[in-house]
Amino acid sequence: AQQPVTIQIGKSTDSVQISKHIYGHFAEHLGRCIYDGLYVGEDNKTIPNTEGVRNDIIAALKELNIPNLRWPGGCFADTYHWKDGVGPQEDRPTIVNRWWGGTTEDNSFGTHNFLNLCEELGAEPYLSANVGSGTVQELIDWMQYTNHDGVSPMADWRRENGREEPWDVKYWGVGNETWGCGGNMTAEYYVDIYRKYATFMSDWNNTGGVYRIASGASEDDYHWTETLMKNVPHSLMDAVALHDYAVFDWNAKGPSVNFDEEIYFKSMEQALRMEEYVTKHVAIMDKYDPEGRVDLFVDEWGGWYDAEPEVQNGVLYQQNTIRDVMIAGTVLNTFNNHAKRVKMANLAQMVNVLQAVILTDEEKMIKTPTYHVMNMYKVHQDAMLLPSKIENNSQFRGLPAISVSASKGVDDTVHISLVNIDSKEQRTVEVNVADLDIKNLTAQILTSEKLQDHNSFNDPEKVVPGEFKDFKLRKGVLSIDIPAHSLIVLEGK
Ligand code: AHR
Secondary structure (H helix, E strand, O other): OOOOEEEEEOOOOOOOEOOHHHHEEEOOOOOOOOEOOOEOOOOOOOOOEEOOEEHHHHHHHHHOOOOEEEEOOOHHHHHOOHHHHOOOHHHOOOEEOOOOOOOEEOOOOOHHHHHHHHHHHOOEEEEEEOOOOOOHHHHHHHHHHHHOOOOOHHHHHHHHOOOOOOOOOOEEEEOOOOOOOOOOOOHHHHHHHHHHHHHHOOOOOOOOOOEEEEEEEEOOOHHHHHHHHHHOOHHHOOEEEEEEEEOOOOOOOOEOOOOOHHHHHHHHHHHHHHHHHHHHHHHHHHHHOOOOOOEEEEEEEEEOOEOOHHHOOOOOOOOOEHHHHHHHHHHHHHHHHOOOOEEEEEEEOOEOOOOOOEEEEOOEEEEOHHHHHHHHHHHHOOOEEEOEEEOOOOEEOOEEOEEEEEEEOOOOOEEEEEEEOOOOOOEEEEEEOOOOOOOOEEEEEEOOOOOOOEOOOOOOOOOOOEEOOOEEEEOOEEEEEEOOOEEEEEEEO
């Protein structure tokens, strides 16, 4: 029999808050994420909607308390000219989505739709600006349009287009993947471009200020982070981004449902690398910014697979299984544990694309297993991180089998999220919670018989959370039997 895995959870010592923005989302003009996804058009009489956005999606996202939403890309952002998406529909030009499927879009979903949606959801908008094929003027006009309260060309135009109050957009990305689809730049060249853009960006008296986010590294490109941190004055940069997908081979990503044990292992091996990447990027940031002025935003993450014949349903449409539960649970634990520097993360992507929380098929909508992870983990939003240490983790083919993070909410409720990635074996975990004043415990589990299990339009509730009781609390030690490939969130009061 396996030795129990022992975990120590201490009191919150250095007041690190887990920013709610770690639980952020991303919606790009890609496949069926926007059009025929969340947006069905105002004239749609079959699917109930608010300003063209599906009401069932709005309700599902509200339940998740989504804190922020990044838009319009992704690679699409560096081709997008926002002025083409405001004003009367008949005057809007089309745009060919040259990165994703070559589809022609009519620009009917634009700035007003997006910002009104964020307002409806109570989510902070995060606008990703066009640096690759745009101009500084275009960006500062966008900022004036969305944020200026006084008399100005763009604020006046906004009013003409039906919106009196500014939206006060705080989060602004200066290009996306500027090392790739955003312009194939070197880090050194982007530094100068970034400095120029950041100089002209203004908050236009937005009371919350603005956050300027530099397009960041991919995976282990530490040179990129180092070049930015060293050469951009920190007064010009509020956050540096990082993108990391759980992809083990970009030329053969494997199927989203019909994967075997070996592919599962490789996916998890790659997903767990997030811990290493974040640790090393943070170490570079600590070196150049010991005061912690500049945040790390992991503004694209998630699983990315090859389309399977039976699920070909738009560009980058994929199904979502227990493997995705394992990816989301372990990666979110990493973000929680690095909450001192990681202040935002955006799961790619929200609807019908990559590791989506929602899938749609005409009038039907389903919540994926990843939706349920985000729902179970929302208890960590803005809670205080409790330091957790795994003392003798057991191995799943050389990978750490158990992952953990813990937090304490404003009402002193403690939450511990645990993941056992082992595809076959359960693990007994002993958590020392003597430092925490816990009297009553309840728990929820998310798992299913097979790793490949998923929710479909015919069986939308195959993978849903259930009550979990296989634990004991005795003399400050919480002993839990965590089944294979399962995720558990415990609540202690
Ligand atoms: O999320 C899909 C794509 O992945 C985004 O457009 C791009 O930024 C990244 O490469």
